[in-house]
Amino acid sequence: MAKEGLHRESVRKFIGWTSRGRTLREQALRAAGLILILGIASLAATGCTITAVVPGGSPGTGPGDGPPQGGQNPQYGAISGYVYSPTPLARAGRSALSQAGSGTRPSLVVHKYAATFSEYSPLGGASILATSWDGREYTATSRPDGYFIIQALPPGTYEVAVSHPEFMPLRVSGVQVKAGVVTPVGEARVGAFHYLFIGINRYLSIPNLTGAVPDARSMFDTFSTSNGLAGEPETLFDDEATKANIRSRITALASRADPQDYIMIYFSGHGGQVPGSEPDGLDEFIAPYEASVQDSSSLITDDELEQWLSGSRCRNVVLIFDSCRSGGMTKNARLETGTGSGAGSPTGGVAPERGPFLPRLSTFARDLTIAGFIVMMASNDNQDSLEVNSSGLFTSSLIEGVNTFVGNGRRAADANGDGIITAREAFEYARRRTQERARSYGLQQDPQIWPATGRDAAVFADTGH
Template sequence: MKPIVFITVVALILMSIVNISIGGMLRPQNQLDMPNVVYRKGWALVIGINKYPNLPGNQLDWAVADAEAVANLLIQKFGFEKENVTLLKDAQATKANIMEKLNNFSDTNMVDREDCVLVYFSGHGQTVPLPRGAGEMGFLIPYDAKIGDLSKPPNIVDYRKYCIAMNELNDAAKTIPAKHIIFIVDACYSGLVLGSHRGGINTALPDYLSRVAKTEVQQMITAGGKGEKSEERPDLGHGVFTYKLLKGLEDELADENGDHVITGTELYSYLANAVLQMTNGKQNPRFGVADEGNFLFIPQKVEPAKGKLAIQVTPADAVITITPAGSSNERPFNVLSGEIEVPIGNYNITAEKDGYETVSKENVKVNKAVSTQVKLTLKQKAPVSAIIDGQFLPKDAQVFINGVRVSMPYSTTPGTYKIRIERNGYNPVEIDTTLSAGQRFSPNPQWTAVTKPPALGKLQVNVTPRDAMLSVTSIDSGSTYDIGTTGEIDLPPGSYVLTAKREEYNGEAKNITITPNQRTLITLTLRPKNPEKALATIEIPNLPADAKVSVDGLPVTQPYLVSPGSHIIRIDRTGFKPYEKRENLSPGQSFIVQPVWIPIGAGRGLPPMSAMAVSMVIPGLGQHLQGHRNRGFIYEGLILGTGIFAIITTSHHHSTLNEYTDVRDELYLEMQKEMKMTAKIKNLFNEQDKLYDKAVSAKNLALISQIAFGTLWAFNAIDAGFLIKPNQDNSGFSVNIQPTTDGAIFVAKASF
């Protein structure tokens, strides 16, 4: 088995083990993970209609008050910006105006996907039966509706012409890009258009709020169902539904789990009980939802009241420290003039400056909306030091006093000092001065620019034979420069004569030109005076520093030049077997040696702890390295088999757990709708018990398979380290190290 395949299988097994440990039969938890910012912006359309000019017998008293209270609550409590909340009252709430404002939310230049939209309506509504038994259609009745008396049988033609059908709201919502949309309707007989309430994302999940915050949703809460009148009460100054809506949001009574976030589902759950109780069962709010997210009402933090504090300090550059009275946490403010805002309360104020006596005022009281004036005057101390400042120095100058770099201005004791000032591109300036107490010294050096040397060019010469003597002579100045064994030299620009010499070889000269900031490459080959006696060259690229080379038993150094003929080349290196090779070299030949390094002691296997560590990472590999290949294959097969079995049993456990969770959620929802035991609830109880037993059995089998998998893995590591000994005939590995042809790196190959 290849290690990468085995590691992939092992990773899947470990992921399954982690999942079972956190996704098993755990009870719901209230650990919530809210993102820092849920909505980019909040938008609201709030409608309240008391007066219906075409319905003289059907006027309302508190719908406008309802709408005004909801709009103010959204702005003050939940952070909706005032300009993003549209309030339509009475004559403003015509059908055309309502639909225009609603359709404005479809403008992607205004509303973003990361926004939320809330639509609130308080007024009349009606449910109209459709012809041929096709069901019913709910309508919201705008200010300018002409539909006759609400107590008479409704005419579907008039309602479709003058009113807003509930499905029109749904169609408009489909074009709004915001991820969370909620309609809250306090109207008589309005009915629902969305699907009935369903489970959505499991609230027991630790990251429930993070999930619903990212998931789209459209929700609708209405004040009651078909045939139910939405009550208004003078003693409340509101409709019952909106009164409880305001209480649930403003006092956070709808926050069922106490996480300081009210979801649309929590709001409906609160309203369903509160409105039902206050109306003695006459009014039953309804809830509809599309998609699995949840509208989030997030109360905004209230900033503490602030007052103004004006501090006038002399001298103006003194450092002001303002500390809340009774607090040890200091927050310094550098005040030059004007005022600062601070939370109301008592403060201790201190002014400090080098060379001045510290001044303080304690328990300065700052009141709301009032500017508190504080004046502080610092008295100068008698001078005890001298100051060196940099008012005449450029910003890039560096100042050293007695050899130590300092920052300007610099305060020191009286005495004699050596001042050195450095600046890039200029010669340093040194000043000796004697300072007295209270003196302020401002160095003003005269700068002289540094003369830059001419740019150089680089000459590189490759010569054969390699030990030839190289020199270069300037044609312009006549200066001669010797070139070392590296073959490289930096030269001023100009024309030169390059000369190469060696005993028993004909010398050679060549005219060259050196260009600034460029490399000039020259290749020279000297011809032997007697070709039969030309030396051969032995080259060993990338030779390790600890290697020693000998030819015919005599140590040699680079370049390895030998006479033509048969030679024994030997390279010794600590920790490796000697490399030895016999080679017949011809005159002028350049022979490249690529030694193969065999570690001393290769083939002895691994130490026990090393073999154990290897098999702990990759099962069976330690056995392979110890020379027990068949044993390694057995462990690989067993661990792979138990691992696959663990994946299968763990997957089966998760499947049974999901079945159990689905039935449990369905039972919970059914019990929320019914207040008594029904046949369906009884069947769901029985099915839940069976699925629970099935999930427990699957979990036990998964745990057994995982324990078997882990035990085999651990035993395989112990076996590799301590239960087997290296097979001397078939253990370990040899390392073959040889330089690459380009001489850049070493390549290591391992063979088992």
């Protein structure tokens, strides 16, 4: 029996925040929000209940969690999860119930996603062993935050064992590993999704936009339809999207979400930089309806977003920004297909154009990531983000991944077919489609995600599962 010790590479690479270009539109930010998954499947071992749920994405909740989805080689798959042990207080309670000298050890919990619950805490140093159908063994050890991953697994059926000297061991049989994805091992008990979609075309005193509201409406339609756990999706469009209203909706939404719930906030509108407290002397902002570049208090900074979300018991935050390049906050690349002066040309009608906002917003994504959020970006620092027929290429690709069905009724973005689309699954699908569609116009657009690896959270649950 051959044994290979496989250890997860920790990749902590920050990628610059980008924005999406449009002719006659300044810059649009897209934020999408905060989400948490809890999954529990009960097993029995030596008279003690052991709960197991292991991920189908590369989930997490702290900075630097987890690996890229599917492992390092697309020909192979991966298994990952979070190991938890009872807190000392919980152990004392269980011990009092079983002090007849049985010597029974407390049971472990392996969770599909990083979770927050009172009776358990992350367990480092647990041994994870995956045994393939032909007897090959692959090992990993959980980190201090409980996270583990076994990568480079040939597709097939595995038995997964989790053990620690102080706790009852856990075994899960019949784990199906597929190429290119992280395979789920247990069930997922998903909480409710709380969505807020914000789009601003008409501003009080700064230049108006044309596609921000349609994109926000399309995201609302997609993520609130056929999602039986969508809660009560909310919207703020144009003059509804004042700073006070945005703050009120975000804080209310954050406060009412339970630990097992998910929050997603989507923003489409202007953004930029103003003098502030960052090391470079600038604070990044998104612009509500009444925004004025002469009055920094009218803007929404990354620090304020972090503060408004910090009180939530949900700790997974996903922010999606689909705007132009971070080096120039204009919506400065537009593709018209079938109409307009560029119709019929390889690039449609691309018209780069600079506007009044000249930020460098990679620190915006970095700061929000450090705060514990996941940040998606439509393109890299040196690229324009493209728009086709008044819809951002990246946003429309996200929507396509949720709305398109492939074999066996699986949604296209649901890579592992477990009925739950995570932020990384949605991003990976949208990234690939954005790149393909941009190349069809002879252009290049490379969406980014912060942190570059690991941390994940659900954004959509199929009602069919």
